Amino acid sequence: ESPNWEAEVRKKMLSIERIASWPTNFLMEFMPKIPALAIGMAIHSLKPEQKNAFLAALSHSEKRRVDDAM
Secondary structure, three states: OOHHHHHHHHHHOOOHHHHHOOOHHHHHHHHHHOOHHHHHHHHOOOOHHHHHHHHOOOOHHHHHHHHHHO
16 A cells, blocks of 8 residues: 555565575574475475575484475
């Protein structure tokens, strides 16, 4: 409705790329709670460094499940 409102909403909007830039300890808070298939689908098309940011927040077995899902 308002260009100013739209600009503010866009600044606050989360994207997968923005989340990939978060520190690993923040990602470790919620990543294990997301199903492996959902993580695999979300990070499948990301750049390798962005994928690694998400995978670093998972345990070895969870990483394997995400790899299997991709």
